[in-house]
Amino acid sequence: MTVPTDAAGHGRGIDVDALLLVSFGGPEGPEDVLPFLRNVTRGRGVPEARLAEVAAHYDRFGGRSPINDQNRALLAALRERLAPMPVYWGNRNWQPYLADAVARMRADGVRRAACFVTSAFASYSGCRQYREDLAAALEQVGPGAPDLVKLRLFFDHPGFVEPMVDHCVRALATLPVAVRDEARLVFTAHALPRSQAAASGPDGGAYERQLRAAAGVIAQRVAARVGTRHEWQVAYCSRSGPPSVPWLEPDVNDALAALADGGARAAVIVPVGFVSDHMEVVYDLDVEAVRTASERGLAVARAGTVGTDPRFVAMVADLVAERRSPEWERPALSGEGPSHDVCPLHCCDPGARRPAAAGVPADLCAHGPARSGVTASQPGRPANAERSRHGEPRNEATILVDERAGTSRSDSHPAGE
Structure with missing residues (x-):
């Protein structure tokens, strides 16, 4: 079915001037494997013996993961499809890290970036945790970082x-x-x-x-x-x-x-x-x-995966267009879709959570996740920040928190991708 944009769960038209490809990351060589696995499992008490066991899986593939080369191929395809819009790439667990990508966007003068996460389905580790990572990257980069707008889930696109x-x-x-x-x-x-x-x-x-x-x-x-x-x-x-x-x-x-x-x-x-x-x-x-x-x-x-199939690349461009234009159709082939643009406060609730990138002020006005929580300025950013060229106050509502926000979480990813 094809559903037009509406105000119930979908953001208003919000312009963006860049795309950020957000992925999991993986080791590039044998010397990276154990440090990468420690990144993935940090705080979970996974014994070194278990990490060594999983590290042996990478030995079959020259001590490196295929994921980064696949992301480079997708990055190249997206740059060609979206030109002249710049496309950046950042990972959760290995270089290039999200904070590095956000810092690069700031240096390049990007004001607002759509974020395409390579995870099609709703879950804490597949959606909410990436939004937490984006919020952490914004905090690390500090004043002047671009707004980050996560694109919707695409499982039935x-x-x-x-x-x-x-x-x-x-x-x-x-x-x-x-x-x-x-x-x-x-x-x-x-x-x-x-x-x-x-x-x-x-x-x-x-x-x-x-x-x-x-x-x-x-x-x-x-x-x-x-x-x-x-x-x-x-x-x-x-x-x-x-x-x-x-x-x-x-x-x-x-x-x-x-x-x-x-x-x-x-x-x-x-x-x-x-x-x-x-x-x-x-x-x-x-x-x-x-x-x-x-x-x-x-x-x-x-069966194969979608990889850089031209229809998949075109889908990402369509997801960007959806956020820029309320009139853009939102295709979904099952009764479940299309997914919301801006995650409600308690979406994929792990019980105790870190602040998570949610959207921009216009999103909050559109369907109000702030009604069930509060909006918080990012550290180092004044509540009455400068207005962007699009007319919304910048950086004051890109993170949502509530009274239970914390640092503990249950990361379901194993010692791998």
Whole structure:
């Protein structure tokens, strides 16, 4: 369905003069692996022995992650598509860090940047924590940093869904003809603690709900393309944390084993939770999950990720256009979308949280997340800051806090990407 912009949950037209590509980051060489893993797991008490175990995964790939090269390719494609708008890149856990990117934008005179986060679904680690990272980067850079406007989630946008349909069709075509039509589509995404999944989105449960919505649309369109309806399910990968903490299930390895035990002969692993073939795809799926399938005699193929598909790149440009123009259509292929522009105060609530970048004053006037909390100036920025060329007070409402804001959090990312 296509839904026009409205004032209920969607921001007003807000101009931006740059785009910031926001991603997870990964090590560039063997000497970076352990420092990177320590960044990812800082404050979680992960023992060095566990980090060394995960570091060994990188050895299979020359001691570096594929994610940064994939982000460079996406960065180049976005620069070409959005020219003359400048496009920057910042990571959560490795160079180039977000604060460095924000400082560079300030030096270049950027006043307001749209932020595209390479995570399609609502969750603390996939959305809220990135907004906290953006707020921390603004605080670190200090006065004169640009406003940061996070673009909406895109899990059911045609620019994400349609390339995934193509990848599923191609993967099916690689299976033996005798078992192709009966193959199960196993949609995979990053595992989360159940408590975090339950708190995702403004009303809870959004992570699982959005995954199923995206998977259902993709499966339906695959059936229309190949003329065969394939059964599908959602499974999870890359679990971390103590066994005593309940996580989303089934694990993809358990799911594949159960399919084989039940008599299935083929499956396609569809990494719908990821936008590029980074470490959790090329190791957790291509190595571990494929090995599980092989040991069980299950023919398996892995669908590709969207990467730099031109439709995906065009989608990012459309998301920018949505924020700039209230009249721009907001395509969504499931009943879940389109997502809100500005996250409500308690969206993806982890219980105790740091200040998070939310939007700009015009957003707050549009649908009022400040009604359930307070707006706070960033440190070093006067409450009555200068007005921007767009007419809104600058920098006084780009961070939301409430009475429970704090520094503790539950980071679900494992020692990896």
